[in-house]
Amino acid sequence: MEKDSTPPHVLIFPLPLQGPVNSMFKLAELLCLAGIHVTFLVTDHIHSRLLRYSDIHSRFNRYPGFRLETISDGLPEDHPRGDKFMELFDSLRMNTKPLFKQLLTSGSLVSDDLPPMSCIIADGIMGFTCDVANEVGIPIIYVRTISACCLWVFFCLPNMIESGEIPFTGEDDLDTPIKSVPGTESFLRRRDLPSFCRSGDLSHPNIQLYKSESEENPRAYGLILNTFEDLEGPILAQMRTFCPNIYTIGPLHTLIKTKLAGELTSSKTSSNSLWEEDRSCITWLDSQSPKSVIYVSFGSLALMTRDQLMEFWHGLVNSKCKFLWVIRPDSVAGNNEIPAEVAEGTKERGYIVGWAPQEEVLAHPSVGGFLTHSGWNSTLESVIEGVPMICWPYFMDQQVNSRFVGEVWKLGLDMKDTCDRVIVEKMVKDLMVERKDEFIKSAEHMAMLGKKSLSEGGSSYCHLNRLIEDIKLM
Numbered sequence: 001m002e003k004d005s006t007p008p009h010v011l012i013f014p015l016p017l018q019g020p021v022n023s024m025f026k027l028a029e030l031l032c033l034a035g036i037h038v039t040f041l042v043t044d045h046i047h048s049r050l051l052r053y054s055d056i057h058s059r060f061n062r063y064p065g066f067r068l069e070t071i072s073d074g075l076p077e078d079h080p081r082g083d084k085f086m087e088l089f090d091s092l093r094m095n096t097k098p099l100f101k102q103l104l105t106s107g108s109l110v111s112d113d114l115p116p117m118s119c120i121i122a123d124g125i126m127g128f129t130c131d132v133a134n135e136v137g138i139p140i141i142y143v144r145t146i147s148a149c150c151l152w153v154f155f156c157l158p159n160m161i162e163s164g165e166i167p168f169t170g171e172d173d174l175d176t177p178i179k180s181v182p183g184t185e186s187f188l189r190r191r192d193l194p195s196f197c198r199s200g201d202l203s204h205p206n207i208q209l210y211k212s213e214s215e216e217n218p219r220a221y222g223l224i225l226n227t228f229e230d231l232e233g234p235i236l237a238q239m240r241t242f243c244p245n246i247y248t249i250g251p252l253h254t255l256i257k258t259k260l261a262g263e264l265t266s267s268k269t270s271s272n273s274l275w276e277e278d279r280s281c282i283t284w285l286d287s288q289s290p291k292s293v294i295y296v297s298f299g300s301l302a303l304m305t306r307d308q309l310m311e312f313w314h315g316l317v318n319s320k321c322k323f324l325w326v327i328r329p330d331s332v333a334g335n336n337e338i339p340a341e342v343a344e345g346t347k348e349r350g351y352i353v354g355w356a357p358q359e360e361v362l363a364h365p366s367v368g369g370f371l372t373h374s375g376w377n378s379t380l381e382s383v384i385e386g387v388p389m390i391c392w393p394y395f396m397d398q399q400v401n402s403r404f405v406g407e408v409w410k411l412g413l414d415m416k417d418t419c420d421r422v423i424v425e426k427m428v429k430d431l432m433v434e435r436k437d438e439f440i441k442s443a444e445h446m447a448m449l450g451k452k453s454l455s456e457g458g459s460s461y462c463h464l465n466r467l468i469e470d471i472k473l474m
């Protein structure tokens with residue numbers, strides 16, 4: 001039989017938040033490079049931010065088969081989406097779901113140059129996309145943009161509920177071991193579970209959401225994960241008992257750089273930022289000594305109180321290490337102003353920006369450590385650059401990731417559930433001075449394994465090829 005030569009057409013629909021948009025945009029680029037038509041679907045809100053701050057349109061122009069489509073998330077423009085995730089989520093299910101179906105059935109996504117949709121790739125937390133895909137008869141592959149270790153914990157929520165291990169409250173003994181997440185019995189404690197498990201309430205909307213949405217994941221044709229086998233192999237083996245068809249193609253941000261090597265005229269890669277990057281920090285880093293700076297950033301959603309900000313600041317200053325700190329304009333609860341003493345007092349030891357070109361910062365030779373909220377993108381970006389971490393997880397998957405960073409992968413220190421200047425100072429000194437060699441050694445080893453997985457014959461390289469072949473056969 002003759003093989004159909006029309007390139008496949010894939011619709012990619014990320015969860016409308018910075019992290020998922022970032023990584024799924026990179027997946028879109030990888031598929032375009034393989035000659036696949038991609039329609040990238042974002043909410044109007046994300047679209048307007050991408051237009052303002054990113055170079056997304058110049059990136060699109062590189063790929064003739066690339067198209068951007070928008071859809072409403074059903075919320076008013078001034079709604080604080082990421083901060084009220086459940087409201088965003090409910091609105092997606094209620095308002096976006098019918099629009100999504102309409103978009104797929106209206107014929108507007110097909111034209112003379114665009115073949116019919118062969119496959120949908122959607123964030124697996126949006127289970128409604130699978131309902132719609134089934135209704136319109138298009139195969140769907142899910143992407144989860146969190147770690148496999150956290151997704152595995154989500155998969156095991158029914159086990160934990162059945163065994164009575166959750167829920168509990170923040171007042172209970174948080175060091176109690178968790179026994180009903182196979183493969184993690186020797187190190188996982190209550191405090192390492194996603195923060196919503198501490199609610200003391202099984203009907204907590206997050207428990208219900210993550211339990212039901214994760215139970216849905218095996219309904220899809222396959223599951224794409226932004227991770228690599230050498231990092232999460234044992235957990236992936238557990239997950240494959242539920243979801244046999246897993247494509248591990250991470251770290252995506254480096255895979256795309258590898259694929260584009262030689263095509264880009266500069267070492268700067270794409271920016272899908274939803275905030276304006278302050279590149280002056282790169283000039284500041286250029287003037288610092290190798291591995292002398294600790295980079296501090298808590299991602300795009302985490303909030304801190306003014307007291308926590310001050311504890312971090314005193315701890316950083318007292319450590320006597322140089323620091324580069326991202327303080328997002330909306331990240332200090334109740335007050336957007338950086339206190340004058342912090343702004344003034346930082347000049348000697350550090351540099352503060354509102355948003356940094358993070359991948360470039362982590363790849364900079366002056367950066368020797370990362371004080372992070374353990375978001376999965378940030379974690380992978382640090383892992384692949386061989387930068388050890390201090391983890392201060394804020395919520396959701398971050399509590400699980402930080403335990404794996406500290407206890408399983410030995411890539412740094414887990415500071416969860418404390419925010420005290422003395423501890424910040426001690427951990428920064430440990431990471432950057434006292435135990436520097438030990439952490440650098442394990443971080444560089446893992447970075448080497450990560451890069452190997454992306455090179456020809458490596459696990460992520462092969463899983464991407466398999467994904468492309470599977471899409472072509474759909």
Ligand code: UDP
Pocket residue numbers: 018019020022273297298299300301302326354355356357358359374375376377378379381
């Ligand atoms: N990021 C950035 N500049 C910053 C802070 C973060 O470009 O100053 C990017 C970072 O590189 C990562 C993403 O924002 O790709 C944050 O995603 P992550 O999963 O780590 O955390 P989230 O923001 O979802 O909590």
